[in-house]
Amino acid sequence: MPAQNLTTANVGIPIPLAYGFNRITGNQLGFITNPPSTSTPPYPPMAGSFPLMQVGFWAGGEGEWDGPDSVFIFNSRMLAYSSNGTYIPPDPTTGTIPPDGSSDYTSPLVGTLNFFHFHPGVDAALNGHPDNAKQGLDSLWGWFKGLVTSLRYTRTAYWGIGWTPQIGSSPGAMTPVLDMRCMRCRIYDASGNQIGYQFTTNTIWHVVDMYLRRIVKPEYHIDATLGPDPLTDAERNCFRWDLIAAAADAFDALGFSGSYAFTAGGNVSAAVEQMLLVCRGYRQFPAGQLALYVDGPRDPVFTVAGAMLLPNSFQADESLVHQNPNRYIANWLETNLPAVCEIATISRSGSTTTITTTGPNPCAEHDFIVVGGVEDDRFDSGYWVQSVDDSGVITAIGGSAPDSTSSAGGFIGYLEARFSKRAAEAPPHQQHQMAMGQVLPPSAGGSRLKRVKVTYDYANSTWQQAMLVLLYERYRDIGADVAPYQPPQKVQLTLWSESVDTPGNILWKRAICGNVITLDETVFHEFAGLWEIVEVEPHGLQVDPLLQGGGEIPQPSANAGTIILTLQQWNAARFSVTAPVATASFQVVPGSFLFSGAGGTSWAVTGGTVTLTSASGPPSGTYEITVTWSGITGTAPAGGLLDYDDGGVAVYSNQFPIQVVIYDPTSEGGNCVSVYPSGSTPPGGSSVILTVASPPALAASASYTV
Amino acid sequence: MNLPPAPNAPKATPAAGSLAGIVGAASGQAPVFLLDVVRTNGDSFHWADAPFTTTPVHTGNTPAWAAGLLNPPPIWDNYYFPWLMNADGFHLYRTMQADSATLVVQNVTGNSLQRDVAGLLRGATFEGALFAFRIFQPESQEATFEYHGRLTLVSAGEMQCQFGTVPLFDEGNVDANPYEYSEMCQWTYAHPGCDDATNNPCQNTYSTCRQTNRFRGVLNTFQVNVGNGDTLAQIQTAVPNRARMF
Numbered sequence: 001m002p003a004q005n006l007t008t009a010n011v012g013i014p015i016p017l018a019y020g021f022n023r024i025t026g027n028q029l030g031f032i033t034n035p036p037s038t039s040t041p042p043y044p045p046m047a048g049s050f051p052l053m054q055v056g057f058w059a060g061g062e063g064e065w066d067g068p069d070s071v072f073i074f075n076s077r078m079l080a081y082s083s084n085g086t087y088i089p090p091d092p093t094t095g096t097i098p099p100d101g102s103s104d105y106t107s108p109l110v111g112t113l114n115f116f117h118f119h120p121g122v123d124a125a126l127n128g129h130p131d132n133a134k135q136g137l138d139s140l141w142g143w144f145k146g147l148v149t150s151l152r153y154t155r156t157a158y159w160g161i162g163w164t165p166q167i168g169s170s171p172g173a174m175t176p177v178l179d180m181r182c183m184r185c186r187i188y189d190a191s192g193n194q195i196g197y198q199f200t201t202n203t204i205w206h207v208v209d210m211y212l213r214r215i216v217k218p219e220y221h222i223d224a225t226l227g228p229d230p231l232t233d234a235e236r237n238c239f240r241w242d243l244i245a246a247a248a249d250a251f252d253a254l255g256f257s258g259s260y261a262f263t264a265g266g267n268v269s270a271a272v273e274q275m276l277l278v279c280r281g282y283r284q285f286p287a288g289q290l291a292l293y294v295d296g297p298r299d300p301v302f303t304v305a306g307a308m309l310l311p312n313s314f315q316a317d318e319s320l321v322h323q324n325p326n327r328y329i330a331n332w333l334e335t336n337l338p339a340v341c342e343i344a345t346i347s348r349s350g351s352t353t354t355i356t357t358t359g360p361n362p363c364a365e366h367d368f369i370v371v372g373g374v375e376d377d378r379f380d381s382g383y384w385v386q387s388v389d390d391s392g393v394i395t396a397i398g399g400s401a402p403d404s405t406s407s408a409g410g411f412i413g414y415l416e417a418r419f420s421k422r423a424a425e426a427p428p429h430q431q432h433q434m435a436m437g438q439v440l441p442p443s444a445g446g447s448r449l450k451r452v453k454v455t456y457d458y459a460n461s462t463w464q465q466a467m468l469v470l471l472y473e474r475y476r477d478i479g480a481d482v483a484p485y486q487p488p489q490k491v492q493l494t495l496w497s498e499s500v501d502t503p504g505n506i507l508w509k510r511a512i513c514g515n516v517i518t519l520d521e522t523v524f525h526e527f528a529g530l531w532e533i534v535e536v537e538p539h540g541l542q543v544d545p546l547l548q549g550g551g552e553i554p555q556p557s558a559n560a561g562t563i564i565l566t567l568q569q570w571n572a573a574r575f576s577v578t579a580p581v582a583t584a585s586f587q588v589v590p591g592s593f594l595f596s597g598a599g600g601t602s603w604a605v606t607g608g609t610v611t612l613t614s615a616s617g618p619p620s621g622t623y624e625i626t627v628t629w630s631g632i633t634g635t636a637p638a639g640g641l642l643d644y645d646d647g648g649v650a651v652y653s654n655q656f657p658i659q660v661v662i663y664d665p666t667s668e669g670g671n672c673v674s675v676y677p678s679g680s681t682p683p684g685g686s687s688v689i690l691t692v693a694s695p696p697a698l699a700a701s702a703s704y705t706v
Numbered sequence: 707m708n709l710p711p712a713p714n715a716p717k718a719t720p721a722a723g724s725l726a727g728i729v730g731a732a733s734g735q736a737p738v739f740l741l742d743v744v745r746t747n748g749d750s751f752h753w754a755d756a757p758f759t760t761t762p763v764h765t766g767n768t769p770a771w772a773a774g775l776l777n778p779p780p781i782w783d784n785y786y787f788p789w790l791m792n793a794d795g796f797h798l799y800r801t802m803q804a805d806s807a808t809l810v811v812q813n814v815t816g817n818s819l820q821r822d823v824a825g826l827l828r829g830a831t832f833e834g835a836l837f838a839f840r841i842f843q844p845e846s847q848e849a850t851f852e853y854h855g856r857l858t859l860v861s862a863g864e865m866q867c868q869f870g871t872v873p874l875f876d877e878g879n880v881d882a883n884p885y886e887y888s889e890m891c892q893w894t895y896a897h898p899g900c901d902d903a904t905n906n907p908c909q910n911t912y913s914t915c916r917q918t919n920r921f922r923g924v925l926n927t928f929q930v931n932v933g934n935g936d937t938l939a940q941i942q943t944a945v946p947n948r949a950r951m952f
Binding site for chain 1: 724725726737794796797798799800801802804805838841849850851852853854855873874875876877878879880881882883884885886887888889892894897898899901912916917918919920921922923924925926927928
């Protein structure tokens with residue numbers, strides 16, 4: 001009997017809720033170290049000769065999750081590769097890397113990944129029913145020799161790992177870390193029809209999932225095949241799908257990506273606030289329905305004239321100036337790959353790629369590096385480092401550039417460095433700091449700045465997104481940093497609630513927080529312009545006996561039939577701020593952005609064929625495959641049909657899995673289908689229409705209907 | 707972006723009978739204030755500032771109290787009793803701050819033994835009852851303002867009963883992570899996550915679970931603890947002050 005804890009779950013802590021891309025350690029549920037064995041089942045559970053085997057289970061969070069991108073053990077990437085270097089991806093159905101996959105190329109330095117089984121966290125089958133492939137009883141439980149109760153961990157995303165440390169090393173128990181594509185979310189069209197159930201980095205669908213999961217439909221079943229229970233009509237009517245779908249499209253148009261994990265047990269309000277923070281989002285409940293918005297340029301919806309105003313009810317102030325800080329700091333975990341060095345030259349000869357860098361580089365034998373931003377983008381790919389000579393010249397295998405080609409430029413990064421912690425501050429807002437810090441008159445010379453900081457947590461993000469949203473917040477709070485300082489003002493005024501403006505807009509219908517309205521010059525000449533509604537106080541009922549000193553004589557309330565609006569000065573310039581140029585330490589590998597695609601509402605492929613045709617030789621090693629597509633049609637976000645030109649491209653057998661994606665034809669010149677091999681990332685705004693896990697055999701072909 | 711109309715631009719005239727025309731008219735029928743309430747036991751109530759009949763937002767069961775009415779409405783859910791005295795304090799925010807309001811209904815009607823609202827309160831709670839409040843234009847049969855939430859009882863007096871409101875979705879009082887890693891199953895018995903159909907509630911333990919495949923907990927059934935670096939129970943070491951007077 002092993003003198004160790006076999007079941008090690010940390011109990012009494014919340015089961016995390018995670019969306020988008022996250023780096024996960026998980027809650028270790030069970031762990032055992034088995035000595036080398038050549039015996040037969042049941043111990044070990046399969047016939048064969050096994051070295052020392054560490055086996056463990058880890059729980060990630062509440063399901064359903066999509067799957068892992070990378071597995072690291074002791075800081076080394078552990079993914080199964082075949083003996084010719086072909087990546088063996090997780091089985092798309094079971095999430096399992098085949099146990100018979102050779103691990104020659106995983107990481108010879110720290111150990112061998114023997115098994116990796118992923119369970120996404122759907123509901124396990126009921127007793128008496130056949131296990132489902134996704135959430136069945138994991139075969140790795142056999143290594144625990146019947147000492148513990150094996151569980152399916154229904155509705156919890158978890159994984160089992162069997163790993164052997166490198167002979168001669170003594171690394172102790174493995175500590176796996178995973179880069180994970182987390183929650184799958186339901187996606188709806190503008191009429192409330194569910195049109196997808198998939199992994200997404202679109203924050204709007206994360207928020208919808210949060211409200212569904214916790215408030216509107218907290219009790220539901222996730223079927224391994226069918227996904228979550230559909231909404232009833234009453235549940236569907238809790239949402240303003242037209243506004244939500246528009247917000248989701250606005251999110252995609254910004255090229256933003258939302259990734260965050262909630263582990264500390266806060267409330268839904270705090271979680272939604274965090275999610276909406278990363279995309280300038282806000283929510284309202286018109287007529288009791290959830291509506292989501294992504295703040296952006298928009299037209300005014302009502303014009304206030306002086307006749308609508310209660311006399312002497314107009315008040316303006318600059319409270320935003322003294323209420324707000326002036327040092328805006330963003331914290332985030334970088335979802336791009338930080339660049340570790342810049343490429344001077346890169347060339348390919350046979351299957352070997354040679355890279356020189358403009359300065360020193362940290363690369364070493366067995367490293368898996370990612371190259372991006374090369375002038376010839378055929379070099380943008382993942383590579384295994386074979387050697388680094390004394391002058392720093394890197395020799396690597398992998399990649400897809402043709403033989404005898406060369407190029408220059410680009411950067412090198414490491415997958416291990418993704419999710420690096422970042423903190424950056426917006427440029428100082430000197431005008432606000434002066435407004436807050438003046439002690440002596442300006443004539444005394446010098447400047448006395450008062451610096452008050454505020455920190456925003458943007459979860460997992462990028463420099464570009466974090467800084468854009470941070471500067472948006474700053475602009476909205478304290479305005480532009482220009483002299484003379486004109487901070488955004490606030491106005492409170494009381495209007496007759498039954499006002500109708502000249503074009504026939506009804507104030508009652510337009511008095512919704514977030515709407516932009518116009519104050520015309522008859523309201524207040526100096527304050528005429530565009531304003532955003534930030535608070536609404538409608539006064540409804542016309543009698544108020546409470547005010548009659550205990551008597552019950554109905555009399556109109558003083559404020560009957562009025563609406564108090566609190567407005568904030570509207571300036572669409574806050575949407576056109578640009579992120580500062582990143583310092584060198586924030587340089588990332590181009591093309592390494594984590595983005596799930598359009599999130600379901602942008603591009604829907606309606607038909608077409610993709611064909612892969614393999615070359616006939618050579619008999620071993622890497623061989624060429626031609627990918628052609630024809631007749632691909634799709635539906636654009638606005639509903640128009642798109643007809644993509646037929647085309648093709650060549651890839652190599654060691655570049656799988658490949659992704660076939662579509663783009664917006666208006667920005668990509670018409671032929672919008674392209675292929676992205678392993679290690680490269682499709683651009684933001686594209687949609688993956690097909691993933692092919694492994695190449696066809698030599699001289700064979702495969703055809704896929706999309 | 708649209709610019710505001712020039713001062714001399716011709717005015718658009720809302721169509722007669724349209725909501726804009728009715729709302730913007732210099733005189734006309736005043737709006738009514740409608741309140742639909744559904745308690746968690748399914749009983750529905752419909753109150754307004756004047757007797758009124760229209761299609762409700764919420765429907766439900768006719769409460770037992772209605773059996774004692776001298777002239778019960780022919781369709782319970784369509785008739786609004788003139789009990790609503792005050793609907794005010796609405797405050798809506800662009801931020802995540804919770805919206806709020808105050809609603810007051812009369813507690814004068816009844817009989818010599820019991821006032822109506824007091825009797826309803828004694829019968830079943832209004833806490834958490836769904837409500838929909840509307841400012842309603844009788845002419846166009848359309849609401850100009852609609853607000854949904856849940857009621858919470860602030861005070862019930864001899865003359866009136868005051869309700870506060872809780873936001874319908876009330877995100878601030880809902881756990882984002884309601885489930886924990888625990889040796890107790892996290893499901894509610896027979897709900898969809900559990901789905902046991904034996905109609906024999908468990909005690910949320912693995913030992914009493916009849917759908918062990920669906921058991922949503924963790925089991926630390928094999929722990930050695932001593933010598934493995936685990937945190938031991940903290941023992942109180944402070945000396946108790948036995949001379950303390952209570």
